[in-house]
Amino acid sequence: xxxxxxxxxxxxxxxxxxxxxxxxxxxxxxxxxxxxxxxxxxxxxxxxxxxxxxxxxxxxxxxxxxxxxxxxxxxxxxxxxxxxxxxxxxxxxxxxxxxxxxxxxxxxxxxxxxxxxxxxxxxxxxxxxxxxxxxxxxxxxxxxxxxxxxxxxxxxxxxxxxxxxxxxxxxxxxxxxxxxxxxxxxxxxxxxxxxxxxxxxxxxxxxxxxxxxxxxxxxxxxxxxxxxxxxxxxxxxxxxxxxxxxxxxxxxxxxxxxxxxxxxxxxxxxxxxxxxxxxxxxxxxxxxxxxxxxxxxxxxxxxxxxxxxxxxxxxxxxxxxxxxxxxxxxxxxxxxxxxxxxxxxxxxxxxxxxxxxxxxxxxxxxxxxxxxxxxxxxxxxxxxxxxxxxxxxxxxxxxxxxxxxxxxxxxxxxxxxxxxxxxxxxxxxxxxxxxxxxxxxxxxxxxxxxxxxxxxxxxxxxxxxxxxxxxxxxxxxxxxxxxxx
Amino acid sequence: xxxxxxxxxxxxxxxxxxxxxxxxxxxxxxxxxxxxxxxxxxxxxxxxxxxxxxxxxxxxxxxxxxxxxxxxxxxxxxxxxxxxxxxxxxxxxxxxxxxxxxxxxxxxxxxxxxxxxxxxxxxxxxxxxxxxxxxxxxxxxxxxxxxxxxxxxxxxxxxxxxxxxxxxxxxxxxxxxxxxxxxxxxxxxxxxxxxxxxxxxxxxxxxxxxxxxxxxxxxxxxxxxxxxxxxxxxxxxxxxxxxxxxxxxxxxxxxxxxxxxxxxxxxxxxxxxxxx
Numbered sequence: 012x013x014x015x016x017x018x019x020x021x022x023x024x025x026x027x028x029x030x031x032x033x034x035x036x037x038x039x040x041x042x043x044x045x046x047x048x049x050x051x052x053x054x055x056x057x058x059x060x061x062x063x064x065x066x067x068x069x070x071x072x073x074x075x076x077x078x079x080x081x082x083x084x085x086x087x088x089x090x091x092x093x094x095x096x097x098x099x100x101x102x103x104x105x106x107x108x109x110x111x112x113x114x115x116x117x118x119x120x121x122x123x124x125x126x127x128x129x130x131x132x133x134x135x136x137x138x139x140x141x142x143x144x145x146x147x148x149x150x151x152x153x154x155x156x157x158x159x160x161x162x163x164x165x166x167x168x169x170x171x172x173x174x175x176x177x178x179x180x181x182x183x184x185x186x187x188x189x190x191x192x193x194x195x196x197x198x199x200x201x202x203x204x205x206x207x208x209x210x211x212x213x214x215x216x217x218x219x220x221x222x223x224x225x226x227x228x229x230x231x232x233x234x235x236x237x238x239x240x241x242x243x244x245x246x247x248x249x250x251x252x253x254x255x256x257x258x259x260x261x262x263x264x265x266x267x268x269x270x271x272x273x274x275x276x277x278x279x280x281x282x283x284x285x286x287x288x289x290x291x292x293x294x295x296x297x298x299x300x301x302x303x304x305x306x307x308x309x310x311x312x313x314x315x316x317x318x319x320x321x322x323x324x325x326x327x328x329x330x331x332x333x334x335x336x337x338x339x340x341x342x343x344x345x346x347x348x349x350x351x352x353x354x355x356x357x358x359x360x361x362x363x364x365x366x367x368x369x370x371x372x373x374x375x376x377x378x379x380x381x382x383x384x385x386x387x388x389x390x391x392x393x394x395x396x397x398x399x400x401x402x403x404x405x406x407x408x409x410x411x412x413x414x415x416x417x418x419x420x421x422x423x424x425x426x427x428x429x430x431x432x433x434x435x436x437x438x439x440x441x442x443x444x445x446x447x448x449x450x451x452x453x454x455x456x457x458x459x460x461x462x463x464x465x466x467x468x469x470x471x472x473x474x475x476x477x478x479x480x481x482x483x484x485x486x487x488x489x490x491x492x493x494x495x496x
Numbered sequence: 497x498x499x500x501x502x503x504x505x506x507x508x509x510x511x512x513x514x515x516x517x518x519x520x521x522x523x524x525x526x527x528x529x530x531x532x533x534x535x536x537x538x539x540x541x542x543x544x545x546x547x548x549x550x551x552x553x554x555x556x557x558x559x560x561x562x563x564x565x566x567x568x569x570x571x572x573x574x575x576x577x578x579x580x581x582x583x584x585x586x587x588x589x590x591x592x593x594x595x596x597x598x599x600x601x602x603x604x605x606x607x608x609x610x611x612x613x614x615x616x617x618x619x620x621x622x623x624x625x626x627x628x629x630x631x632x633x634x635x636x637x638x639x640x641x642x643x644x645x646x647x648x649x650x651x652x653x654x655x656x657x658x659x660x661x662x663x664x665x666x667x668x669x670x671x672x673x674x675x676x677x678x679x680x681x682x683x684x685x686x687x688x689x690x691x692x693x694x695x696x697x698x699x700x701x702x703x704x705x706x707x708x709x710x711x712x713x714x715x716x717x718x719x720x721x722x723x724x725x726x727x728x729x730x731x732x733x734x735x736x737x738x739x740x741x742x743x744x745x746x747x748x749x750x751x752x753x754x755x756x757x758x759x760x761x762x763x764x765x766x767x768x769x770x771x772x
Contacts, residue, residue, distance in 0.1 A: 099576035102544075104637070107565045108593035180546045238560065242544040249574075 038122065045129045049136055049156065053147060056140030060147075063457050065328030067142025067151070073329050074135045074155040078162035079200035081131070082221060083193065085166050087308075089173025092244045093236070094123045099245045106238050113233040120171065120229055128164035135159035141328065161218040162200075168225025169196065175232045178240045185232060195224050312340055335456040338411020339449075371488045410480075414452035417483050451483060497521050497645060497677055498541065503550030505536055505700075512536045513547065513700040523671050524693035526681040533700035534681035535573065538647050541679065542570040554645060566594070569643035573650045575634035577622040583633045584618040587640035594641040601640035604674040608639055611666045612659070627654040635663070639670065646670065648680040652687055664690050 088094065097119060105115045135155040140147055172189045179185075202217035316337030324330060498520040505513040513533040526534040539545035540552060543560025557563030578586050587601040609615055612632050622630055631654050638646065652660045664687060670676040682688060696703040 098579075099572065100578045103570060103572070103576045104578075104590045104593060104641075107570070108590075108641075109562060109566055110593060237546075239539075239544050239546045242539075249576075 038125070042125070042129060045133060049133055049152075052133060052137050053140035053149075053152060056137045057144040057147065059141050059453070059457070060144045060328075063141065063328040063331065065142050067139065067146040069327060069329045070138050070142040071151065071155055074138055074159055078131075078135075078159045081159070081162045081166045082196040082200040083166075085170040085173045086193065088166075088170050089175075090177045092240070093174035093178075094167050094170045095119060095236070095241060095244070096123070096248065097241060097245055099242065099249055102238060102242045102245050106241065111234065112236060113230065116171075116233050116236060117229070120168065120233070124164045124167040124225075127167050128160040131163035132156035132160040158214075158218070161222060165196070165199075165218075165221035165225040168222070168229045171236055172228040172232045174240075175235050175237065179235060179237050180239075185235075188228070188231070192224055192228055196221060199224075312337065316340075331456050332453075335411040335414070335452045338409065338413075339415040339452055340411075410456070411452055413480070413483055414449070417451055417486050451479075454479065497555055498679070499551075499553045501551045503537075503540065503547055503552060505533075505540065505545065505547040505549075511700055513540070515550070515700075515702060518695070518702065520677070520679060520693070520695075522693050523667070523678040523691050524680075524695055525688050525691035526679070526695050526697060527683070527688055528697035528703070532697040534697055535649050536700070537697070538570070538649050538679065538681055541645075542568055542647050544570070567643060568645045568647060569638040569641060571635050571638045571646070571648040571651055573653065575622070575630040577630065577633060577637065579622055582619050582621055583614070583625075583636065586633070586637045590637050590640045602642055602674070604670055604676070605636055605639040607669060607673065608636055608666045611669060612636070612662045628656060628659055631655055632659065632663075635666070639676075644676060646676050646678045648678065650682050650684075651680055652682055652684040660684065660686060663687075667691075 095116060097116075101115070106112060133156070135158070136152045139152045139155045169189075169192055172185060172192060176184050176186050176189045199217045199221040202213060316334065498518075500515050500518040500520075502517075503513060503515040504511065512531075513536045515537070526537060528534055536545065540547050541554070541559055543565060546560070552559035554564040555567050557567070559568075578589070581589060587605060591599045591601045609618065612635070614629075614632050614636060617625060617629055617633060620629075622633065625633060631651065635648070635651060638648075652663060655663060667678050667680075667687075668690070671678060678691070680687065680691070688694060
């Protein structure tokens with residue numbers, strides 16, 4: 012009954028008037044915008060460099076380490092479901108056709124790889140520009156952006172291999188191949204993480220090797236990508252999209268008194284409070300129970316944060332940012348139970364009007380936990396480090412947590428109201444609100460790094476700082492939910 | 497055409513499907529309560545769900561294999577359409593995916609457009625369609641390619657009465673004109689009554705005893721949906737036709753092999769259900 016061109020090639024697929032064909036011009040335009048942004052970003056990032064104590068060598072090193080870590084990212088993302096954000100129609104009709112799956116998935120994978128690479132290049136440029144402005148140069152920014160972009164592109168290309176290894180149902184999964192790839196990428200990561208110039212033959216060879224490994228891996232496994240897994244993932248994505256589009260008539264309100272276990276919208280394994288924990292306590296404190304892999308990531312991140320608190324100097328801009336980011340992670344973890352109760356992700360949850368007491372409890376709990384961590388750090392450092400350093404570490408951690416609480420609340424926009432007032436402008440407004448938390452985190456980091464908690468009482472702009480913190484507490488404790496017009 | 501052996505599927509620890517042995521050779525409707533395993537079985541047949549255990553073959557090829565995918569077309573419970581193509585373009589595109597650059601939609605699909613009164617939808621994007629129209633579009637796209645088995649998960653959901661009648665006519669046309677075996681799940685009494693083979697699932701297992709009381713409202717004879725019989729669109733559905741014929745005919749219930757009563761001639765059942 013199969014009458015189609017069985018075993019068709021990539022070219023056969025491209026020759027069809029595929030629905031995605033018209034997106035090439037859109038992609039090129041996006042790349043053009045990314046190039047413009049790449050040129051402009053340093054001007055804004057240098058403003059941060061003026062107020063955040065920093066050394067450009069530290070930030071450059073950070074880019075190298077992040078790039079090396081990105082090369083082992085496919086292990087995680089392969090386990091989580093892979094890089095393909097395809098809809099059900101593609102799974103049903105294109106992958107259900109006699110065409111070669113490589114022809115269907117290959118262009119989409121390449122598109123994803125280029126998009127992520129562009130994003131990584133921009134982020135690397137921004138990080139580099141946060142260093143000392145006097146030492147900044149576009150040559151160094153280009154080197155860092157190139158490293159990050161290639162590393163991320165290679166990582167995306169290798170993700171399907173790990174996806175097949177984790178999720179495939181074939182009797183012979185490609186574990187040896189992906190393990191060999193991991194070893195190779197680790198070696199490449201080690202080369203990338205070492206200091207080398209843009210023109211270094213060894214460095215360029217390492218990056219070329221990473222790309223070649225990724226491309227070869229992708230080509231060899233794309234035909235074996237598990238279609239049932241893609242269908243399940245596409246169905247989950249469609250459900251999320253339809254939920255986002257139907258916000259104006261389908262608002263989800265959380266009944267905290269009758270909170271029951273639910274799965275998150277993106278279907279990660281989630282269980283709420285332990286059965287032995289009183290509900291009045293867990294709704295403030297209980298973390299979401301995730302899979303072992305998430306827990307491993309959290310433990311690693313927490314260990315890094317603890318090491319920073321104990322060993323590093325928060326006067327260093329990179330350390331200050333890392334501490335604040337660790338604090339935000341803790342805050343997000345504390346904010347996630349309610350979001351999971353509502354079956355939503357933490358940055359999109361709606362809080363009902365009467366949830367203010369719970370939110371206050373959450374913020375208070377987050378502050379207490381941050382205080383305990385800070386006290387532990389102080390105890391560890393007592394007598395061996397300047398008190399100001401320890402206080403600054405504690406302050407960074409606590410403020411990061413507070414910023415996460417603010418972010419959680421700002422992620423609870425009254426979408427119906429906003430859509431009514433702003434129409435199509437709702438998306439930019441959501442972006443602004445989504446960025447408010449990280450921006451607050453960054454601002455507080457700068458303030459703390461400049462010695463707000465120093466024992467000598469030196470506090471630049473004390474009134475402004477206190478006003479920002481007070482406003483953050485109010486926002487963090489108030490559910491930004493309105494009635495439908 | 498469809499052979500199932502030792503099929504089991506679990507969601508976590510919960511057993512969702514347990515079909516020891518089943519053969520489907522004719523159009524069949526899957527009935528049962530919510531969570532009975534109907535959609536799980538359809539997804540397994542479509543190769544979109546890998547069962548925990550067991551073997552499914554379609555025309556001799558394992559479900560999900562390229563050979564089986566070429567035979568099976570699937571209409572999911574919620575429409576799966578390309579957002580940026582009109583219905584006509586989607587039908588053309590799907591036909592080309594299976595038949596090459598010069599392929600056109602299957603003749604049966606073109607006739608189905610007329611039967612479903614969907615001509616005005618051809619130039620519309622999915623975003624400009626209602627839920628019921630999207631359901632029709634999903635069916636049309638699925639039939640635009642050649643297939644010998646059409647799987648449909650609750651195809652009448654969201655359709656108005658006239659559209660349901662048209663859909664039943666369309667199913668009859670597909671089976672008669674194109675020889676397509678239609679396996680669908682539904683709670684719709686009219687579709688249940690109009691389909692010769694019936695498999696009741698309960699707790700994931702085929703139920704040996706049919707339950708006519710749960711079948712649903714009065715339904716006309718399947719022959720009434722046929723084009724050649726010239727049956728009026730409205731007389732069949734609104735007047736109910738023959739309740740007894742739909743509910744009690746042997747073709748309307750799952751029967752062990754060799755025990756089925758003769759179904760209507762035009763819808764002669766070739767299904768045989770057996771449990772080990």
